Every structure is written in structure tokens, then in C-alpha cells.
Amino acid sequence: MLTKTLEQTYFVIDFDSTFTKVEGLDELAAISLAGQKNRDEVVGKIKELTDRGMAGELSFEQALQMRIELLSANREHVELLVDFLRGKVSDSFTRNKEFISEYRDQIYIVSSGFREFIEPIVTEMGVREDHVFANTFRFDEAGTIIGYDDTNVLSKNGGKVRLLQQLSLPGDVYVIGDGYTDYELRESGLANKFFAFTENIERQKVIEKADHIVTSLDEFLYLNNLSRSQSYPKSKLKVLLLENVHARAVEMFSREGFQVELLKGALDEDELIEKIKDVSILGIRSKTMVTKRVLENAPRLMVIGAFCIGTNQIDLATAEERGVAVFNAPYSNTRSVVEMAVGEMILLMRGIYEKSVKLHNGVWDKSANNSNEVRGKKIGMIGYGNIGIQLSVVAEALGMEVLFYDLVEKLPLSNARQCHTLEELLSQSDVVTLHVDGRKSNAMLIGEKEFSQMKDGVVFLNLSRGHVVDVKALANAIKSGKIRGAAVDVFPQEPKTNDEVFESELRGLPNVILTPHIGGSTEEAQASIGEFVPNKLLSYVNTGSTYGVVNFPEVTLPPLHDAHRLLHIHQNVPGVLSKVNGIFAKYGVNIVGQYLKTSEKIGYVITDVAKNYSKEIVQELKEIEETIKFRMLY
Numbered sequence: 001m002l003t004k005t006l007e008q009t010y011f012v013i014d015f016d017s018t019f020t021k022v023e024g025l026d027e028l029a030a031i032s033l034a035g036q037k038n039r040d041e042v043v044g045k046i047k048e049l050t051d052r053g054m055a056g057e058l059s060f061e062q063a064l065q066m067r068i069e070l071l072s073a074n075r076e077h078v079e080l081l082v083d084f085l086r087g088k089v090s091d092s093f094t095r096n097k098e099f100i101s102e103y104r105d106q107i108y109i110v111s112s113g114f115r116e117f118i119e120p121i122v123t124e125m126g127v128r129e130d131h132v133f134a135n136t137f138r139f140d141e142a143g144t145i146i147g148y149d150d151t152n153v154l155s156k157n158g159g160k161v162r163l164l165q166q167l168s169l170p171g172d173v174y175v176i177g178d179g180y181t182d183y184e185l186r187e188s189g190l191a192n193k194f195f196a197f198t199e200n201i202e203r204q205k206v207i208e209k210a211d212h213i214v215t216s217l218d219e220f221l222y223l224n225n226l227s228r229s230q231s232y233p234k235s236k237l238k239v240l241l242l243e244n245v246h247a248r249a250v251e252m253f254s255r256e257g258f259q260v261e262l263l264k265g266a267l268d269e270d271e272l273i274e275k276i277k278d279v280s281i282l283g284i285r286s287k288t289m290v291t292k293r294v295l296e297n298a299p300r301l302m303v304i305g306a307f308c309i310g311t312n313q314i315d316l317a318t319a320e321e322r323g324v325a326v327f328n329a330p331y332s333n334t335r336s337v338v339e340m341a342v343g344e345m346i347l348l349m350r351g352i353y354e355k356s357v358k359l360h361n362g363v364w365d366k367s368a369n370n371s372n373e374v375r376g377k378k379i380g381m382i383g384y385g386n387i388g389i390q391l392s393v394v395a396e397a398l399g400m401e402v403l404f405y406d407l408v409e410k411l412p413l414s415n416a417r418q419c420h421t422l423e424e425l426l427s428q429s430d431v432v433t434l435h436v437d438g439r440k441s442n443a444m445l446i447g448e449k450e451f452s453q454m455k456d457g458v459v460f461l462n463l464s465r466g467h468v469v470d471v472k473a474l475a476n477a478i479k480s481g482k483i484r485g486a487a488v489d490v491f492p493q494e495p496k497t498n499d500e501v502f503e504s505e506l507r508g509l510p511n512v513i514l515t516p517h518i519g520g521s522t523e524e525a526q527a528s529i530g531e532f533v534p535n536k537l538l539s540y541v542n543t544g545s546t547y548g549v550v551n552f553p554e555v556t557l558p559p560l561h562d563a564h565r566l567l568h569i570h571q572n573v574p575g576v577l578s579k580v581n582g583i584f585a586k587y588g589v590n591i592v593g594q595y596l597k598t599s600e601k602i603g604y605v606i607t608d609v610a611k612n613y614s615k616e617i618v619q620e621l622k623e624i625e626e627t628i629k630f631r632m633l634y
């Protein structure tokens with residue numbers, strides 16, 4: 001068994017900012033003063049008193065008295081508060097309801113808050129009613145709070161200590177809380193350990209005194225080897241998100257309990273190496289280069305999310321060899337790129353961009369010269385993947401004839417026609433648009449020779465990847481008039497952040513639309529990516545499933561039922577599966593389900609086992625010579 005029961009241990013848990021995310025009295029003040037002018041001022045004063053009391057700067061009794069005097073609440077407000085608190089139970093407590101029911105005889109809620117709002121919340125979560133110790137309000141006949149029961153020990157200085165003395169629990173006492181009064185239980189010698197709980201608030205003076213700092217209940221349960229919903233506490237795992245990925249991603253990882261850091265820009269190799277040492281999940285967009293060196297310095301890295309389509313910025317082969325799965329968002333911004341390409345193509349065919357620049361400079365250039373409709377023209381797409389295909393549908397709707405060239409045989413949609421050579425496409429197209437992927441071999445795919453094969457006066461678009469085009473040759477083709485107009489969104493060297501200057505030979509050329517790699521940068525696309533990619537990453541982290549992965553054996557796994565899941569990533573050489581199963585056989589492990597998928601380089605075997613297995617198997621599985629990574633889920 002991987003969990004033990006601490007039969008002789010009692011868990012004394014604080015309520016405000018520990019069991020729930022908020023301070024009950026502060027919230028009661030806010031509710032009772034809703035709509036009143038002085039609300040913010042009074043609530044602010046109450047909060048300040050709460051903080052000073054919790055941090056030990058003010059005697060508890062003083063703080064309580066002053067707060068109750070400021071309050072003007074009644075029974076109805078308390079009921080509203082209870083409803084509000086139901087949605088404010090700390091996430092890690094909600095996740096571990098099972099722990100509360102399993103240990104209900106050993107769990108005590110000891111709070112200087114008020115029973116009227118604490119008891120309904122904690123008993124709904126499984127705590128025994130007679131194990132709730134808190135203050136109580138005094139109400140007048142109209143139901144208004146007029147004070148509190150000052151004979152209750154918890155209303156006094158050192159109240160929690162006195163209460164625990166009275167309880168005289170017959171075993172070890174572990175205290176979990178965020179306030180100084182919780183630490184005082186440890187200081188008094190009545191508690192064996194004090195765990196400073198920082199999921200909701202971190203109080204320096206309290207942290208300094210703690211035996212352990214736990215950022216979630218999961219971490220407390222993990223430290224004490226108690227049964228829990230997360231095999232390894234997510235609050236100990238770091239998620240690093242770069243390049244200002246959408247806020248939705250931050251929200252999704254935070255809600256699951258991870259430590260999340262979001263940076264606006266990309267990092268260079270050395271900066272990333274420094275940062276990635278303790279990172280388990282990395283999220284990037286197109287500018288962060290995840291090189292071999294970066295991966296070699298990322299011992300805890302499990303998974304990378306490319307919050308975009310392209311994955312050429314990641315050394316996929318090394319990631320695979322090191323057991324790091326990579327996911328992307330293959331469709332979330334496709335439409336945004338297509339719309340931009342269509343818009344640019346029309347602007348360039350009409351010379352609108354150039355005319356607009358002239359007019360900004362006071363030049364009125366009304367003429368139809370070099371201004372054409374796109375209807376009836378040929379658009380040539382190099383790369384007929386997701387973007388190419390969608391663009392072909394829209395272009396046909398505009399009355400264009402679609403030609404495409406792709407490395408592989410593709411089903412042409414509608415009237416689109418596949419060209420057998422690149423030259424065949426270049427020599428016929430009025431608009432040439434690039435939609436190839438960013439593989440290395442596509443470097444300089446379009447250079448001097450290819451420009452010379454294009455029709456005179458062609459419109460040229462690159463919204464794929466910068467290295468695919470020889471920029472010098474493009475600049476020459478524009479200057480010579482071969483190209484009548486170009487739109488370029490991607491460049492071989494792109495600034496890492498908005499603060500860096502953009503350098504390029506294309507700057508200042510006429511009828512050239514330059515955009516800062518924003519083909520996929522619409523609110524719609526970013527919001528969609530911001531949800532799509534975290535879902536993939538969380539599914540991998542939580543279930544081991546690799547559906548939609550870019551560089552890994554792909555498996556879709558059933559949900560885990562009454563079993564533990566062992567995930568073993570190994571070098572794909574003959575005999576590893578028999579070694580894995582040999583260990584299960586040796587310890588008589590009851591296998592509930594097993595799934596294996598391999599790629600050329602690695603094998604990924606997932607085994608669901610009945611929970612009563614011997615702990616030794618974990619070490620033995622890790623020690624198999626070919627093991628790359630091992631983890632467990634339950």
C-alpha cells in the first residue's frame with residue numbers, strides 16, 4: 001500500500017483563509033454593507049484588523065472586538081455569507097473530500113471565526129459537527145449582530161491554546177493554518193507540528209515559525225503519506241508560460257493547483273536554461289527556441305505546449321528521446337491566418353496599401369493603373385495543409401482559380417488543381433502564397449531562382465515561416481518590379497519582445513505590407529489556443545493520454561477506476577516490456593489494464609494496477625536500464 005493511516009494523529013485545521021479561501025468576517029462586512037457609500041472604507045478597516053491580528057501584530061481580543069464594532073450585519077447577511085462561502089472552499093480541500101471523510105474522527109476545526117458560518121460549510125464537507133470549535137455571535141431580537149459570546153475561550157487572547165488544552169487530544173496533533181494563532185498551538189507544546197498553509201495567503205511571520213510550509217492540502221497529505229486525490233501534489237510542480245499566452249491558460253493551470261509563472265516575452269537559450277531547471281510544464285509560442293541544450297537542462301520537464309501551430313522552434317527529436325511530450329494547437333488560428341492572407345492579397349492587387357501610404361503623405365494618386373480584382377485570377381498555394389486548404393475554399397468563393405503544390409498527394413477541394421512541380425505553380429500564378437510547415441529542409445525554399453520563375457507583377461505572401469524565403473532575393477524582386485506587392489508576416493530573425501527593434505532589408509520598400517508575426521494573433525484564436533493546449537497538457541499530466549501529440553507514441557486511455565496507473569517511458573529496444581511485466585509477476589501485482597505504443601525511438605507502456613501492490617515495484621521499474629521517465633497517477 002502506498003498510503004498509511006495515522007491512527008494516533010489529530011488534525012487541527014483553521015477555517016478562514018485555510019479551509020476557505022477568504023476571511024469570513026471580512027466578507028460578512030462586504031455583504032452587509034453592499035450598496036452603501038462607506039462600504040470600501042469599513043471593509044478596508046476590518047481587513048486591516050484581521051491581517052494585524054493574524055500576523056500577531058495586534059492582540060487577538062483587541063482585533064476581534066474592534067472588528068465586531070465596525071460590523072453592521074444581521075442573520076440574513078450571515079445566510080448570504082454561507083452561500084458565498086460554499087463557492088470559496090479552498091480548491092485543495094474540495095479535491096480531498098475523501099481525506100476528510102476518512103479521518104473525520106480525527107479532524108477538528110478550531111477557529112476564531114464564527115460557528116454560524118463555519119459549521120454549515122465544514123459539515124457539508126464531512127467534518128463532524130461536534131468537532132467544530134468557533135466563536136458565536138450575539139443577536140438582538142431583530143436579528144442584528146450586537147456582539148459575541150465573550151465567555152467562549154476562543155474569543156480570548158491565546159484562545160486556541162486554551163481550547164486545545166481543554167480538548168486534551170490523546171495523540172499527536174498536527175495543526176494546519178495560515179495565522180499566528182495557529183502557530184501558537186505549536187509554540188505552547190500542545191501540537192507536535194505546525195504546517196503553515198499558503199494556498200490562499202502567505203504571512204511571513206507565520207511561515208518563519210512553521211515546521212513545514214504547505215502550499216495546498218495535497219502537499220500536506222503527500223508529506224504525511226496520507227491518501228489523497230493527487231499522487232504528487234501539483235502545487236509542487238511548476239508551469240512556465242512564455243510569450244504572453246492567453247490568460248485562460250494561467251487560469252486553467254492555477255485552478256488545478258500548479259505554481260504558474262507567466263512571462264510576456266520569449267527567453268533566449270541561456271535565460272531559458274536558467275529558468276527551466278525545476279519546470280515540469282512549459283508553454284511557448286513561436287519565438288522560444290527549445291534546443292537540445294535547453295532540454296538537457298530540464299530534468300523535471302514532462303511536457304511542452306506550443307500555443308500555436310508551428311513546432312519547428314522545438315527540438316522534437318531530443319524531446320522525444322528524453323521522454324518529453326510535445327502538443328500544439330493545429331487548428332485554433334487557421335482561420336485567422338486565412339482571413340489575413342485574403343485581406344492582404346486584395347489590398348496588394350488593388351495597390352491600396354501603397355495608395356494609403358501616399359495619401360498619408362499628402363499625395364492624391366487616383367488611378368486604375370495596376371489595380372485589379374482578384375476574381376478570375378490564379379492563386380498558387382505552396383503547401384496545401386490546414387491553412388492552404390481553408391484558404392483555397394475562401395479564394396474559390398471570391399472567384400479565384402486555385403493551384404497548389406504540396407510534397408504529398410492531396411485531395412483537391414472543389415476545383416483546386418495540384419501542380420506536379422513548384423515551377424508549374426510559380427509560372428502560372430497571379431498570387432503566390434506560402435503555407436508550408438517550418439521543417440528545416442524548407443529553409444530558403446523560395447530564392448532567386450524561384451522568384452525568376454514567377455509571372456511578372458505577381459503578388460507574393462509569406463505567412464508561414466521566415467526561414468522559408470531568401471529575404472535578400474525577395475527584396476531584389478520587389479525593387480526590380482518583378483513582384484508588384486508583397487505581404488510578409490514572418491522573418492528569419494524576429495524580435496523576442498515588443499521592446500526590441502525589428503531589422504530587415506524589407507523595411508521601407510514600396511507596396512510591402514510588413515506585420516509582426518500576427519497571422520494567428522486574433523482574440524478568437526488566442527482564446528481558443530489558450531484553452532485547447534492546456535486541455536491537452538492537463539490530459540497528459542492527469543491521465544497519461546497523448547491524443548494529438550506531435551512527437552510521441554499516441555495513446556488514448558480510459559479513465560482510471562479504482563486502480564493506480566504506472567506510466568513507463570523507455571528506449572524502444574527489444575525486451576523492455578518483458579522486464580516491466582517480469583517485475584509485476586515477481587510481486588504478484590494484479591494488472592487491471594495495460595497499453596503499449598511505440599515509436600521508432602521510444603516505448604510508452606501504461607499499466608493500471610490494483611491498489612494493493614508492493615511499493616518495491618516502483619523503484620524496480622525506475623531502475624530498468626532503458627527507463628527514460630516513470631511516473632504514477634491515482
Ligand SMILES: NC(=O)c1ccc[n+]([C@@H]2O[C@H](COP(=O)([O-])OP(=O)(O)OC[C@H]3O[C@@H](n4cnc5c(N)ncnc54)[C@H](O)[C@@H]3O)[C@@H](O)[C@H]2O)c1
Pocket residue numbers: 309310311330333334337382383384385386387388405406407408435436437438442445463464465489490517518519520521
Ligand atoms: N503567421 C502566423 O501567425 C501563422 C499562424 C499559423 C500557422 N503559421 C504557419 O503556417 C504554416 C502552415 O500551417 P498549416 O497549419 O497549414 O500546416 P500543415 O502542416 O497543416 O500544412 C503544411 C503543408 O505544407 C506541405 N509542405 C511542407 N513542405 C513543403 C514543401 N517544401 N513544398 C510543398 N509543400 C510542403 C506539407 O506537406 C503540408 O501539407 C506553418 O509553417 C505554420 O507554422 C503561421
Ligand SMILES: O=C(O)CC[C@@H](O)C(=O)O
Pocket residue numbers: 285286287307308309310311333464517520521
Ligand atoms: O503565435 C505565435 O507566436 C505563432 C503563430 C503561428 O506562427 C503558428 O505557428 O501558429
